[in-house]
Structures are given as structure tokens and as C-alpha cells.
Amino acid sequence: MTHRSIFSKMLVTVLSILLLVSCKSAEERLIDRANRIHEAALTVDSHTDTPMWLTREGFDFTERHVSENRRNKVDLPRMIEGGLDGVFFAAFVGQEARTPEKNQEAWKDAEQTIDSIHALVAAHPEQLAIATDPESFRKAERSGRRAIFIGVENGYPVGKNLDLVDSLYKRGARYITLCHSYNNDICDSSTDSVEHGGLSAFGEEVVRRMNELGMMIDLSHASDASFKDVIALSKVPVIASHSCARALCDNPRNLSDDLLLKLKENGGVIQMCILSAYVKTPAPNPLRDSARQAVYEKHGNYYELDEDGRAAFLVDWYQVDEDFPRELATVSDVVDHIDHIVEVAGIDHVGIGTDFDGGGGVADCFDVSEMNNITIELVRRGYSARDIRKIWSGNLMRVMSQSAVGSRQSPVGSQPSA
Numbered sequence: 001m002t003h004r005s006i007f008s009k010m011l012v013t014v015l016s017i018l019l020l021v022s023c024k025s026a027e028e029r030l031i032d033r034a035n036r037i038h039e040a041a042l043t044v045d046s047h048t049d050t051p052m053w054l055t056r057e058g059f060d061f062t063e064r065h066v067s068e069n070r071r072n073k074v075d076l077p078r079m080i081e082g083g084l085d086g087v088f089f090a091a092f093v094g095q096e097a098r099t100p101e102k103n104q105e106a107w108k109d110a111e112q113t114i115d116s117i118h119a120l121v122a123a124h125p126e127q128l129a130i131a132t133d134p135e136s137f138r139k140a141e142r143s144g145r146r147a148i149f150i151g152v153e154n155g156y157p158v159g160k161n162l163d164l165v166d167s168l169y170k171r172g173a174r175y176i177t178l179c180h181s182y183n184n185d186i187c188d189s190s191t192d193s194v195e196h197g198g199l200s201a202f203g204e205e206v207v208r209r210m211n212e213l214g215m216m217i218d219l220s221h222a223s224d225a226s227f228k229d230v231i232a233l234s235k236v237p238v239i240a241s242h243s244c245a246r247a248l249c250d251n252p253r254n255l256s257d258d259l260l261l262k263l264k265e266n267g268g269v270i271q272m273c274i275l276s277a278y279v280k281t282p283a284p285n286p287l288r289d290s291a292r293q294a295v296y297e298k299h300g301n302y303y304e305l306d307e308d309g310r311a312a313f314l315v316d317w318y319q320v321d322e323d324f325p326r327e328l329a330t331v332s333d334v335v336d337h338i339d340h341i342v343e344v345a346g347i348d349h350v351g352i353g354t355d356f357d358g359g360g361g362v363a364d365c366f367d368v369s370e371m372n373n374i375t376i377e378l379v380r381r382g383y384s385a386r387d388i389r390k391i392w393s394g395n396l397m398r399v400m401s402q403s404a405v406g407s408r409q410s411p412v413g414s415q416p417s418a
Contacts, residue, residue: 034379038372041385042141043392044086045368046271046351047151047220047242049358050074051089054116061120062127071318073356073367076127079146082371086137086147086393088241089117091173092358095156095182096304103159110157114150114171121148132172133404134397151218151241154180155187160202165209174400175216177241178203178226187226190252198225204233211235214407216400219243220253220273220353227259236406237267237399242353242360244278245340251278257344264345267402269395271353272338275360279337280329288324295320328363335377338391347387351396 024032053059053072064077074087091113096102121128129140131147140147150172156179158164168176178186183195186203199207207230210217217238219227230238240263246254255263255270263270276282299305299313341350354360356368365373378388 030379031376034376035372037379037385037388038083038375038392041375041389041392042086042138042394042397043084043371044088044137044147044149044352044396045084045356045371046088046239046353046396047090047153047273047358048074048087048354048356048360049090049092049153050087050356051091051113051117052357054120055112062124067361067367073354073361075368076124076146078367078369081369082367084146084368084371085141086131086149087368088149088151088175088353090151090153090177090241090358091117092153092180093157094302095154095180095184096301098156098159098185100159103157103161106157107159107164110152110168111171114152114168114173117148117150118172130172132174134401137393137397149174151175151177153177153218154184154221155206156180156184158186158206160185162202162205162209165206165215166213169213169215173215175218175239175241176206176210177218177220178206178222178230180221187229188223189221189226190223191221192223194223194225196226198223198229199233203229207233211403211406214404216403220271223252224256224259227255228262231262231266231268234266236403237269238263239268239396239399240270240353242273242275242355242358243270244273245337245344247344248337248340249278249281251281253278260341260345260349264349267349267399269349269351269399270341270345271351271396272334272341273353273355273360274329274334274362274365275355275358276326276329276362277359279362280333283327285324285326288320288326291320291324292317328361328366330362331364331373331377334362334365334374335381338378339381347390348395348398351391351393 062076065072065075067073091110093106093109121130127145129145129147131137131140131149137147152168152173155176179189181189181191183189183192186206187199188196217230217234218241219230219238220240220243244254246256295316302310302313338350375388
């Protein structure tokens, strides 16, 4: 074959490639670019309630499940599909009476949940790894494994025993959401009445101890007064692991612009939640509300039921979703919140915390397999690859590192190891 023939074939090949590229629409090129950015970024979700599935009979985290049928939103195959490198599994404990006996029961529940996380990772060492800091996260990603961080949602199991904060740290937990839907002995909740007026005296001890350990303080669910008290007391940046902007959805679970500015001053980060009702105020649906109330009246408090009682509760609870489906917010609505947070607090103070398996999920990011849709919308809005890396992990990992540095500067002589 002559040099001219070889050159002609090469020219035809190049022209064919250029023709194919030129045939792609602007939207297709945008999606291609977004997918490349997403694939290259180190991505982490700061809050899921997936551990509640780990102890259910027949559930295998390494198998792909269908969200609509099993209700579960996170598993290993779908993490891979959605390009999610790491996830915080929240050891959530529902709240009952604030008595020593109930606190002890809650503590056992928290221990069992954390044990189930460690057991999952131990059973799949080639696919999963426990992460306790940014470096172990990066190491897991480099080795082709998904990183599992541990958080604790609700300080209720701690009761009034400060030593249990140390115990959670030793078990690998790297944040505590100080409260949940009700006040506890640490602080007031955003969805309960005023009791302490913010942090309690014991809550102040918890904040100081978490600073000393290098454990991130999570203020999602906390009242405005609790939020401000923690910001005033903490020596390191804090997080809101799954919250939205109140200016766009007026829900007490979300952060006002005033709180966003305080978070900015603190150096912390709000991890954008994609639970639809916190993203966009739902339209009134009295039939659905009545059906949900009927479930409570029939079964009682879910967290006070035994295993069979909880299973029966969930059958009726999920049937309400079938009979009266919700109108879900969209990824565009989610990124509206991110836009607002960036405008108020800046690009260094926002991340992603879906609340999958705790109610999280919007129409076009219904489970973890669709996480890249958030990146696509960010690219559509003009966010740079550098901005997107900050949102997907950079900002949260910075806070995690600063928390650890703060602990080393603490006057406490020795710290528990992970």
C-alpha cells in the first residue's frame, strides 16, 4: 500500500469521527461532558439510611434491587451505575422515652446497626472498605472499592453519658446528628417545642468532646437556636448532613439565609438533601394525609413496635404511596437550592446528602443509580469541573480534615483510635 493510500484512509477515518461528533446535538455533547466530569470526580453522599436494610432478611447489598418494588434506594451495583465512590451510612435510632432504660435500649440498637455495617464490609473486602478520613476514602477509590463512612443520626442513644461519644468514635462513627425529630438531652429539635432554648449544658459538653475527638458535628434536624449555639461554641467547622434552603422551601428542617451565613463564617458545609418535601413544598393532599394518619392510629409508633409489628406497619405505609402517589420535585429543583446556597454562602459551603432510604429521592434522581443527573444539571447551569468536585466531596472532606486537625490541637492528651 502506498503512503498516499495510507494517508487517504487516515483522512477518511478522521473525517468520519469529526462527522459523528458534529452530528451530536448540543444536549448530547453537554451530557457527555457532564458524565466525564462525574466519572473523574471523587463523589460522596453524606447521608443515607441504608443500614436499616442490612438486618432485613433476604436483603443483599451486593445485588441490584428495583426501587419501586423493594423501596430500597442504595446498593452496590447501583452505586457503581450512579458513579458514587463513597457513602455515609447513618446508624439511625428512633426516639422513645428519655429514660435510662430506653436510652440503653437505643444504645444497643445503635451498636447493632454499626456492627451490621462493619459485618457488610468485612464480608466483601474486595468491593467495600470502611473509611474514617479523606485519605482512607481516596485509598479505597484508588483500589476500586466503594468507601463506607459511618455516621450516627440522633444523639438520643448517648443519653447523658459523655463516654458513649468516645465509644461511637472508636466504632468508626465520624459524625453525630445531634438530634432528630424530637428534643433530646443534647439539644432542641427543629420540629419540637422549645425545651433547652438551644444546646443543653450537657449538649455543650458533647460539642466540646466531639471537637476534641475530631468528630464532625451534624446540625441537620437541630433548631435554629441549637444551630447558633453550636456555631458559637465549636472550634472547628460543622456540617448539616442533609438539609435544604428554607428560602426556597419553608420547612423548619431547612436552613434560613441567616443560618447559611453563620455556616459560612464557621467554614462549614450544608449537604443538599433531595427529600422531595424539603426541596419543594408539596401540594395539599388531604386524602394522603388522612391515610397516613390512619396507619399511625392502627399500628402506633413505628419505633416502639417489634419486628413483626414494624413489617406490618410498612406494608400499610407503602400502600399509601401506591394509593396516593406524591408529586416529586426534580433535579432542577434540587439545583435551584444549590444555586441559592452558592449565592448566599459561596461554592465552598455546599455538598450532597441525599437522605436515600430515609425518604430521599426526586423524580429524576429516584435512587443512587441516577446520581449523575445532578452533575448534568450543574454543568447545564454553568458550574465548572472544579466547582463540581467541591460539591461532590471537596467541601465535606475539607471539613472532615479540619475537624481532625482541630482534635490534634486540643488539650486532651490522647485520642481514641478508629
